[in-house]
Amino acid sequence: MDQEKEITQSKAETQDEILLAALKLFAEKGYFNTSLTDIAEAAGIKNTSIIYQHFKNKQMIAAQLYTDIFDSLNSSIDDIGRINQKSSEQLRGIVDLFFKLTDDAPDVMRFLLILKLNEFLPEEKPVLQTAAFVKIGKIIQSGINAGEIRNINPLLVNAYFFGIINNTLQSVLTGALDKKADAYLAQTWLTAWSAIARK
Amino acid sequence: MDQEKEITQSKAETQDEILLAALKLFAEKGYFNTSLTDIAEAAGIKNTSIIYQHFKNKQMIAAQLYTDIFDSLNSSIDDIGRINQKSSEQLRGIVDLFFKLTDDAPDVMRFLLILKLNEFLPEEKPVLQTAAFVKIGKIIQSGINAGEIRNINPLLVNAYFFGIINNTLQSVLTGALDKKADAYLAQTWLTAWSAIARK
């Protein structure tokens, strides 16, 4: 019964390869510059027909990536929240995660930070309204309530903190900064935290 | 001789209307979601053929916008440099300009800050290599030399400072922050400058 899984590539494996290839190409060239032919080729598939056995259309490939990535991010943030209490510690955990992802899974971070998702996924929630980022908003709000973070508009706090973090990571992802993200972690964390911490 | 200019719309006027319509649509929906038909319609033109009397193709419309916007930015920065000596004053001038543009010409700022230009203008220089942004890099370098700015990698300084500025402006442009950019100027400048100033 499980035998077929051994002999030929399982359905799930093919699907993963399509998703992986699509992620890579979207991150590299953008959604609109990537054709289904490109994806099939990069996934080691003979032609585009196969893709339609796994996904309704091109957009649904992107939608699946969106779901996978934001779900995974959301559960990572849950983990971080379970381990840490203080807002500063939780934010630090998130920053560590973002820097690690930038080095280990740059295409995921390009999808998150660089692609304009609403251009090709107009139905999906904007990034700030996803479960993961709503949680980040709550972490910031607790930090303000606890007196750890400056008492200003939480959305401004978010803009300042992640402005520094994300712009630094974007510079790494585009090659403007030439070392691994990890090399800039300590200094960037300090700067970002100082920008929002209560003096 | 100049008479025709009065009677019908001059060639230059039509061209400006096409550029203006294109800028608006690109900023709103993105380059790939905007068809030449959309542009013609928004420019009050009967059909797309007219566009081809003013531009070689769709991409050249975007290229013209790119040139116009970066040239204008570059000369504004020259003006700022002429009036101010210290790096802090020059950066403050640039921040004032960016906030003003966000309120007065949001589509220009969307073009600058939100669109992924290299997706549809692969030939053009990346933003950081344009004359305007090279000058900003030099302002930062002088600030470091003069002891006004922390002595760290200038590209990091850039990432921190404009991370805060641009991310705040993006939040305004997307509506996440609901007031005019000007309402956030004082606080945002202080935060961004503190993030890079020598203590």
Place this chain on the structure above:
DNA sequence: GTCTATACGCCGATAGAC
């Protein structure tokens, strides 16, 4: 259930009448 072959629509681009 894999792949060939092809349909179909949209959009960029052009030719040519008036």
Place this chain on the structure above:
DNA sequence: GTCTATCGGCGTATAGAC
């Protein structure tokens, strides 16, 4: 020099043979 009419090609998507 304005606009109609149309082309051509790419890229998505499907039908159907094997």
